[in-house]
Amino acid sequence: MNQLEEKHQFMRFAICLLMVVFVVCPGMATETENLNIRILPVPGQVKIDGQTGDWDLSGGVFVCGDVENLRDQLSVWVHAMYDAENLYVLGRYRDETPLSNPGLAGADQPWTGDSLQLRIIADLQWKASNGKPAICWVNNWRDREGKDAIDIDFPWKTNAGEILKDALAKGARQALSLPKTPPILSCTTYVIWENRGLTSA
Numbered sequence: 571m572n573q574l575e576e577k578h579q580f581m582r583f584a585i586c587l588l589m590v591v592f593v594v595c596p597g598m599a600t601e602t603e604n605l606n607i608r609i610l611p612v613p614g615q616v617k618i619d620g621q622t623g624d625w626d627l628s629g630g631v632f633v634c635g636d637v638e639n640l641r642d643q644l645s646v647w648v649h650a651m652y653d654a655e656n657l658y659v660l661g662r663y664r665d666e667t668p669l670s671n672p673g674l675a676g677a678d679q680p681w682t683g684d685s686l687q688l689r690i691i692a693d694l695q696w697k698a699s700n701g702k703p704a705i706c707w708v709n710n711w712r713d714r715e716g717k718d719a720i721d722i723d724f725p726w727k728t729n730a731g732e733i734l735k736d737a738l739a740k741g742a743r744q745a746l747s748l749p750k751t752p753p754i755l756s757c758t759t760y761v762i763w764e765n766r767g768l769t770s771a
Contacts, residue, residue, distance in 0.1 A: 599636035607631045609650040609657070616651065616658055620747030625649060625660055661686055668748060669712050675719035676735075685711035698726040708737075710744055718744055 608629030616624050627649055634645035647662040671683030681687065688708040698704040707723045720737040734740055 600638055602632055602634050602637060604631050604633050604648075607648060607650055609652055612651045612653045612658070616653070616656075618658075618743045618745045620745040622660065622662065626651060630660075630662075657690075659686070659688065669746065671711055672714055673711075674715065675711075675713040675717045678713070680709040680711040680719065680721075683711070685709060698724070700726045702726070712746060718746075720744060 610626045610629045612624075613626050614624060627647075630647045630649040632645065632647055634641050636644075642664055643666055645664050649660040649662075651658045651660075665684070667684075669684055671680065671685060673679065673682045686709075688706075688710070690706040690708065691703045692706060694703045696704045704724060704726075707725060708720065709723075710720050712718050718738065720734075720742045722734040722737050722742075724733060734742075738744075
C-alpha cells in the first residue's frame with residue numbers, strides 16, 4: 571500500500587465525534603445520535619472560506635439536542651472530506667447567537683461557549699495509556715476578541731502524537747461565514763490534517 575492509499579485508508583476509518591452545541595434539554599427531548607458520518611473524497615479543489623459551494627454535502631450528519639423544539643434554532647449539519655494531505659470539516663449551524671464564546675484563546679477553555687470539538691480515532695490498534703484506542707482531541711473556536719484558535723491534544727496517551735496548543739501556527743486553518751439574513755446560519759470550515767498530530771508516534 572502506498573503512502574497516498576494509507577492516508578485515504580486513514581480518512582475512511584477516522585471517527586469524528588462532534589460536540590457542537592451546549593444546551594440543557596428537557597427530559598423527554600429527542601436527541602440525535604450523530605452516527606455514521608461519511609468522510610468523502612474531495613470533489614475538487616477546496617477553499618477554506620466558510621462557504622459550501624466546493625463541498626460534497628451528501629455524507630453529513632444532523633446534530634441537535636432537542637429535535638422537536640430546537641432543530642431550527644440550535645442545531646448543525648456536520649460534513650467531512652479528505653484528500654491526500656488534509657481532513658476538512660464543515661459545520662452548517664442554526665444558532666440565534668452564533669460565535670458567542672466568553673473566553674480568551676490561550677487562557678480559557680473553548681467549551682465555555684460556542685466551539686466545535688472533534689474526537690478522532692486514527693488507528694484502533696494505537697492504544698492510549700488507559701488501554702483504549704488513542705483519541706485525538708481537536709478544539710476549534712473564536713474567542714470574545716475575535717481571535718480564531720485551534721488546538722490538538724491526546725489525553726491518556728503516554729507516547730503521544732504531536733500536541734499543538736496553537737495548531738494554526740502549524741498549518742491548520744479555519745474560516746467562519748455569517749449570512750446577513752435569517753435563518754442565522756454560521757458555516758465553518760477547518761483543515762486539521764497535514765500529517766501532523768494525527769499519526770501514531
